[in-house]
Amino acid sequence: MDIKSTKNYLYWLYCQFELITCSYLMEPWEKLLFYTFNIAMLVTVLYTAYTFIPVHISTAFQFFWHLYGNQHENTVSVVK
Amino acid sequence: QKNGVSNGSLYKKTFIEHFEQAPMYVAVLTFLGFGVGTIFGYLRDFMRAWGLEKRNIATEREQQKDFVPLYQDFENFYTRNLYMRIRDNWNRPICSVPGPQFDLMERVTDDYNWTFRFTGRIIKNVINMGSYNYLGFAETDINALKTVTIELQKYGTGVCSTRQEMGTLDKHIELEKLVAKFLGVEDAMVFGMGFATNSMNIPALVGKGCLILSDELNHTSLVLGARLSGATIRIFKHNNMQSLEKLLRDAIIYGQPRSRRAWRKIIILVEGIYSMEGSIVRLPEIVSLKKKYKAYLYLDEAHSIGAVGATGRGVVEYFGMSPDDVDVLMGTFTKSFGAAGGYIAGKKDLVDFLRTHSHSAVYATSMCPPVAEQIIRAMKCLMGLDGTTQGLQRVRQLGKNTRYFRRRLHEMGFIIYGNDDSPVVPLLLYMPGKIGAFARRMLEKNIGVVVVGFPATPITESRARFCVSAAHTREMLDTVLNALDELGDFLHLKYSRYSKSSHPELYEETRFELED
Numbered sequence: 001m002d003i004k005s006t007k008n009y010l011y012w013l014y015c016q017f018e019l020i021t022c023s024y025l026m027e028p029w030e031k032l033l034f035y036t037f038n039i040a041m042l043v044t045v046l047y048t049a050y051t052f053i054p055v056h057i058s059t060a061f062q063f064f065w066h067l068y069g070n071q072h073e074n075t076v077s078v079v080k
Numbered sequence: 081q082k083n084g085v086s087n088g089s090l091y092k093k094t095f096i097e098h099f100e101q102a103p104m105y106v107a108v109l110t111f112l113g114f115g116v117g118t119i120f121g122y123l124r125d126f127m128r129a130w131g132l133e134k135r136n137i138a139t140e141r142e143q144q145k146d147f148v149p150l151y152q153d154f155e156n157f158y159t160r161n162l163y164m165r166i167r168d169n170w171n172r173p174i175c176s177v178p179g180p181q182f183d184l185m186e187r188v189t190d191d192y193n194w195t196f197r198f199t200g201r202i203i204k205n206v207i208n209m210g211s212y213n214y215l216g217f218a219e220t221d222i223n224a225l226k227t228v229t230i231e232l233q234k235y236g237t238g239v240c241s242t243r244q245e246m247g248t249l250d251k252h253i254e255l256e257k258l259v260a261k262f263l264g265v266e267d268a269m270v271f272g273m274g275f276a277t278n279s280m281n282i283p284a285l286v287g288k289g290c291l292i293l294s295d296e297l298n299h300t301s302l303v304l305g306a307r308l309s310g311a312t313i314r315i316f317k318h319n320n321m322q323s324l325e326k327l328l329r330d331a332i333i334y335g336q337p338r339s340r341r342a343w344r345k346i347i348i349l350v351e352g353i354y355s356m357e358g359s360i361v362r363l364p365e366i367v368s369l370k371k372k373y374k375a376y377l378y379l380d381e382a383h384s385i386g387a388v389g390a391t392g393r394g395v396v397e398y399f400g401m402s403p404d405d406v407d408v409l410m411g412t413f414t415k416s417f418g419a420a421g422g423y424i425a426g427k428k429d430l431v432d433f434l435r436t437h438s439h440s441a442v443y444a445t446s447m448c449p450p451v452a453e454q455i456i457r458a459m460k461c462l463m464g465l466d467g468t469t470q471g472l473q474r475v476r477q478l479g480k481n482t483r484y485f486r487r488r489l490h491e492m493g494f495i496i497y498g499n500d501d502s503p504v505v506p507l508l509l510y511m512p513g514k515i516g517a518f519a520r521r522m523l524e525k526n527i528g529v530v531v532v533g534f535p536a537t538p539i540t541e542s543r544a545r546f547c548v549s550a551a552h553t554r555e556m557l558d559t560v561l562n563a564l565d566e567l568g569d570f571l572h573l574k575y576s577r578y579s580k581s582s583h584p585e586l587y588e589e590t591r592f593e594l595e596d
Contacts, residue, residue: 016572019513022113022120025165027192030120 358498
């Protein structure tokens, strides 16, 4: 039963998306074009997020760590 | 949201109007929807221009390609690309009397609304929430139409002349006396067409050198009449008395634009009930303003005559005022009387002037006798002159239906515009995709509604407009309300932030004792 209500809910969400972006009114080939474009954009954004967010977060983390003490790495590099 | 009355003593009963604004995300998503629609519109135009797609709409001929382009403005763009996609919700042919239920001819489209064809089937007993049938006089009951059939056999159907030539029949004189008695004025004149009553008589009343102060949301007939007259037109914000007073003061202080002379006449054009908003005019304030600044008032009661007021005599009675306060009372017989045509009523001097100087009187064919008889019998029924109380019962039933319908819609959480007492109920839809979905799904449930979109309303505020009728029974209204409830949940239309009542059906507990 839970699967069914989840499926209904997802179908309802899909209907809302269709209504809000006027894809309910489009002809089938236009819908194909629109969804392809949207999915491509979404995949690009997700891939960018996957590739770049860990690097950005670790850089930001290092920066804050550097500000609040923990001089070990820093002294090592200076003394070198 | 109560409106605080600024002139507290003018209103004898509370004046409650709602114009709730939807949450911000709704406006954002509406613009998003229109944006996507516009992008695809440009794409389709491009494909049509480069021959990748067949052109179904009006285009210029080859020889006209070097002339100024004809179809590039926004209105044509909107029509080709957005209106065409949902065109099947308008111009639906019906094949029965537009009473509380009607029959619809089924039509399908093979090429996405460019052409339609009729399947031959008839959809029966569709509940009618769109016709202006406020008192339910659009009926085919033989007993009710007895006098109309007698007159039809006596006079035939055509008048074949204008009022000033040979077209004034004794039926017209009888009808005019009856209208004057109904409204409580000295005299009245009737015309064959309601739109033409406004557009042909305003030019006769005002001319160059006069000032017209017209409400923002006035009907096209008033706007056309005002423009044809040649007078200067200034617009005040909808039902906003501060805006009107400012315009009046400026008009009297500064006079005409270059010569600074006083205006020959200042006339205020308002409507009784505005059909797109469902709001009622603030008549007591306007009358006090007009008396103070010595202006004239033209009141168009197209939707309010018969529909508001304790005995159906319009907004003048609704506010408890005397009809002498309004200079020109205009109305139509199309909405509450089940006929066609319009009237102008007021002092005898005014009506005599119109009989000689109106364009309609000189050039337009007069009302045909069976239609005049229908109005006479409807008006006699309303006034109680036929010996029954049926007229009063109809007015009361309309009031009850209106209040019930509006209260239930508010409780469900829809955004409804307008005054609590007006039988015109606009339900806001906002997004363009929902306009088509709403109308189609309501038709699948056998309910016919009218949805309105961009050119008639502001671009973000598309709506479905319901017209409650005295002929609707409680069961019909309940059917419609249940369908609206379901559809409101499915399409997510319940944007109102104010009214969420405890839905009684959900409460299943039948025992109220404590459980041990």
